[in-house]
Amino acid sequence: MTLSELNMKAEALFRHPVPVSTVKMDAPMYTPEQARFDRVVKLTSQVLKVPVVNLSLVDNDHLWLKHTVGMQPSVVSRAGSCCGYVAQQDGYLEIPDLRVSRHRFNSVFGANGNEMRFYAGYPVHDARGRTIGSFCIMDDTPRVLSAQEREWMFDLKEIAEGQLHSVELSQLKHDMEHALVESKRDGVTDALTGVWNRKGILHILEQKLNVSERTGETLGVVYADIDHFKRINDTYGHAIGDEVLVQVADRIRLMLRNYDALGRIGGEEFLVLVLDPAPNAAQRIAERIRQAIEQRPVATRAGDLMVSMSLGVAVRHDEQQQATSTALMAEADRCLYQAKNAGRNCVHGPELSA
């Protein structure tokens, strides 16, 4: 095609604009710079011997020069830009000499200050086929691409688009995995306090029991129950009771290490699992929890409330190969019962209950 024929073709396209698809701002190119895209634009500049190559994103108003050779990465107005037009038309555009084109495209200058005369650009699509940008080359002297050069440019555009799709799909995979983990968590966490629910903590108890059997570490099970919680509910209402539950859970959490586990197994009952080589680790943690709760009042919308907890501790020692989760829970519950009978706000465990 001759220079004037190409200009006429571009002219015809311009007269029949197609609305550009709505581009989502979270499209995959809106990510930190990625070397793989920079490599494609650099290679394109070398293969086609042009000073400027841009991989851009386009939306209704703007053009983002994301990866560029010969220009500065930047955001410009889409109106009057060749790339905006390419995305709008969703087709290849080649303008041998921008100065003689009757289009009113904005003048473009390279980083070296030279005015760009030649332009060729392909639209770029996301994995679902939506137009999201353009891949273009520019030169400061007028020219026409040979069929071979146009083919190379198309191939390089395809490579860039393929890279884009792979970023997009890996993001999608990440989002799906995240959603899956979240949905799984939903089934095993307590909506009120955010700690494990009964099902979750009992599952973790089985796992920790297995580890304890294999490693010989002591597994401690702490049953922690808020004292006279019914009174709080009866006096201030259920909503205030809920506030207390949330804050008690937060305080217990602060007393634990990353590898300890906390669950709410009933109304005002919590279960803490402590796996540690030291046989008395669970008892020490239980005492720390007790102190953390009684130490200062819980601030609620009904005012500051004094709260205390009773705790029962059971441990699985190395020699007890047969200890089951049910037996450990029952033992911790028995110790908790003793702590309640002993006047509440105390810890009962193996040594203390003997």
Ligand SMILES: Nc1nc2c(ncn2[C@@H]2O[C@H](COP(=O)(O)OP(=O)(O)OP(=O)(O)O)[C@@H](O)[C@H]2O)c(=O)[nH]1
């Ligand atoms: N606010 C609130 N209360 C709950 C929830 N689940 C259970 N409860 C209440 O917790 C209270 C538990 O009362 P009790 O089992 O009698 O125990 P307590 O009053 O703490 O007495 P002791 O354990 O003997 O010190 C009841 O009033 C339940 O209604 C909940 O999710 N939120």
